[in-house]
Amino acid sequence: MSIYRKFNRVPPDELHHFERQTPASNEPQLPDSSEWLPKRKAMPYEKLLATTVTWCDALPPELHPAVLRARFPRIANGLASGWRDRDATMRSFDELLTDKRGGRQGFPPNVLQELHALKAFYEESHAPSEQGWRRA
Numbered sequence: 001m002s003i004y005r006k007f008n009r010v011p012p013d014e015l016h017h018f019e020r021q022t023p024a025s026n027e028p029q030l031p032d033s034s035e036w037l038p039k040r041k042a043m044p045y046e047k048l049l050a051t052t053v054t055w056c057d058a059l060p061p062e063l064h065p066a067v068l069r070a071r072f073p074r075i076a077n078g079l080a081s082g083w084r085d086r087d088a089t090m091r092s093f094d095e096l097l098t099d100k101r102g103g104r105q106g107f108p109p110n111v112l113q114e115l116h117a118l119k120a121f122y123e124e125s126h127a128p129s130e131q132g133w134r135r136a
Contacts, residue, residue, distance in 0.1 A: 045077065046074055048069055048073040049077050049080070051077075051080055052069070052080040052081075055079075055080035055083060056076075056080070060121070063117055063121055065111075065115075066114075067108075067110045067111050067114055068114050068115065071108070071111060072107075072111065078092060079092060083122075090122075093115070093118075096115055097112075097115060097119070
């Protein structure tokens with residue numbers, strides 16, 4: 001007898017043999033959570049990231065979004081992460097400042113003021129140059 005021999009092997013002529021598993025009770029079986037668990041959205045991170053603090057420090061002092069950082073850190077993190085990508089940042093500002101779904105509560109006035117100031121600053125400092133348009 002070989003030490004590599006496996007016990008309870010399925011004979012080669014019954015290669016497609018599968019044992020039936022019967023539930024122990026008549027209760028309905030819950031779906032396996034391993035199928036849907038990875039598809040769930042992760043909870044957004046609700047704390048200020050170090051990169052966001054660095055981004056805020058690089059802004060002019062009068063534009064520091066203190067209230068946005070305190071009340072909506074997730075939004076501040078999103079703006080900071082996309083700040084170098086003009087299209088993504090402008091799209092973020094449009095989504096934040098425009099109610100496309102209807103009936104939204106909206107931001108408090110002081111947060112709205114900070115967002116408008118940041119958008120104006122961004123548009124001014126990241127405007128496409130005329131030479132860039134002419135080369136294209």
